[in-house]
Amino acid sequence: MPGGRTIAIVGGGASGTLTAIGLLRTGGPEVRVVLIEVSGHPGYGVAYSTPDERHLLNVRAGNMSGFPDQPGDLLDWAAQVGRPLDPADFLPRKEYALYLRDRLFAAADDRLETVAARVTDIEPADGGGYLLSTADGPTVFADAVVLAYGNQAPGVLRVDGQSLPDAPWHVTDPWKLGWIETLPAGATVVLAGTGLTAIDTAITVLERDPSFRVVMVSRHGVLPKVHSDEQPVGWVTAVPEGPLTAAQLRRLVCGQIEQAAAVGVNWRDVVDGLRAATPSIWSRLDDDEKRAFINLDSRDWEIRRHRMAPEIAARLASYRDSGRLVVAGDGIRALTNDGDFALVEAGGQVVTASAVVNCTGPQTDITASGDTLLAALTKRGLLAPDPLRLGVSCLPTGEVLGADGQVVTGFFTVGPPRKGVLYETTAIPEIRVQAAEVARALVGGVRQA
Numbered sequence: 001m002p003g004g005r006t007i008a009i010v011g012g013g014a015s016g017t018l019t020a021i022g023l024l025r026t027g028g029p030e031v032r033v034v035l036i037e038v039s040g041h042p043g044y045g046v047a048y049s050t051p052d053e054r055h056l057l058n059v060r061a062g063n064m065s066g067f068p069d070q071p072g073d074l075l076d077w078a079a080q081v082g083r084p085l086d087p088a089d090f091l092p093r094k095e096y097a098l099y100l101r102d103r104l105f106a107a108a109d110d111r112l113e114t115v116a117a118r119v120t121d122i123e124p125a126d127g128g129g130y131l132l133s134t135a136d137g138p139t140v141f142a143d144a145v146v147l148a149y150g151n152q153a154p155g156v157l158r159v160d161g162q163s164l165p166d167a168p169w170h171v172t173d174p175w176k177l178g179w180i181e182t183l184p185a186g187a188t189v190v191l192a193g194t195g196l197t198a199i200d201t202a203i204t205v206l207e208r209d210p211s212f213r214v215v216m217v218s219r220h221g222v223l224p225k226v227h228s229d230e231q232p233v234g235w236v237t238a239v240p241e242g243p244l245t246a247a248q249l250r251r252l253v254c255g256q257i258e259q260a261a262a263v264g265v266n267w268r269d270v271v272d273g274l275r276a277a278t279p280s281i282w283s284r285l286d287d288d289e290k291r292a293f294i295n296l297d298s299r300d301w302e303i304r305r306h307r308m309a310p311e312i313a314a315r316l317a318s319y320r321d322s323g324r325l326v327v328a329g330d331g332i333r334a335l336t337n338d339g340d341f342a343l344v345e346a347g348g349q350v351v352t353a354s355a356v357v358n359c360t361g362p363q364t365d366i367t368a369s370g371d372t373l374l375a376a377l378t379k380r381g382l383l384a385p386d387p388l389r390l391g392v393s394c395l396p397t398g399e400v401l402g403a404d405g406q407v408v409t410g411f412f413t414v415g416p417p418r419k420g421v422l423y424e425t426t427a428i429p430e431i432r433v434q435a436a437e438v439a440r441a442l443v444g445g446v447r448q449a
Helices: 014-026 073-080 093-107 196-208 246-262 267-273 278-283 287-296 298-305 310-322 372-380 416-422 428-444
Strands: 005-010 031-036 112-115 119-124 130-134 140-142 144-147 188-192 213-217 325-328 332-338 341-346 349-353 355-358 399-401 407-413
Touching (some): 005 130, 005 140, 014 031, 014 093, 144 428, 196 213, 267 298, 278 416
Parallel strands (some): 031 112, 144 407, 188 213
Antiparallel strands (some): 332 341, 399 407
């Protein structure tokens, strides 16, 4: 590539870090990588920046290598740093950040530049390429851009159609843990959500002070299922060819689980066996059927697909047995602002909450996220939401589609923003493949096939 080629990566979490490593490993001396991460600490991101070592990965270590062609790489790293790790272990999230950071540093040379700044706008440059504007930082030129911003913050929490007020007890970001330090003795904390984020938050709160109590509440009041200690069995589901409906998919999965049970195979093996086929299955549902799946089946699927470690499940069970943790359905029925506290009706009781924490999961609609960069790109027409507003409009290969539906040259995305087109795109086993493929495409300077 005469004159060299600069590739900017926006976001330094797992998606961005793995893409940077792929570019550095496969690119020649003419490839320059600018990794822009607001925290200045590549490898961490939202998922792995927690300081609490009790927050564990929800995938076993044996399947958490960052590289599809090196399935044992995480285990190799653990041995190198003197931290014995069994393939069946669930590594603390904070340690996985160290793994990503170390692998980036190992691949880095003078072709890598890291910039600690927030990207606020990207505009086409005269003569090709892009200019990336940052808040209180440099303007970066790049021939190509990879959007790797990961999961957005949760959407606005509403009760009875009304947004929660800006009050001392209202916590909009559960991962900024400073609010826990302000809790009074005997505090009750209400967590809006019962997914993995809520579970991590509950653990941190309840371990901080034995007088603290937590009420987790969601529409269904259902926690993620638990990983089994049984040896996994390979189970392959024959998926019919051609278009599918949500109802057909539901019957298929339920039927496979019944067949597996009849021969002593765990339902978890059926779910795991469908993982690789999920993008193909998703592509054969039309938009109406995708919406039907989201409305009727997605929660049942998600709690089985994204399971929690047995150690975490045991910890939650002990909290519930002691009465310190309550898990309730039917959502928050009513809420009254009482100054430093909130009176919250949930689970058939009214509690005085010292904190109400938004653990509802990431906002996926880019037009409602409040992110400055996404708003700017949408306004320019360089970015558009997918029809279901689960992420950005793009090809399965990650090439971004603009507001006109055409490929935006030199613009890619990796990870969660691809959810609308792939559905299965938020975990490391999928992200590592995407990162490697985008790196190869950009190094080759051609569109992916």
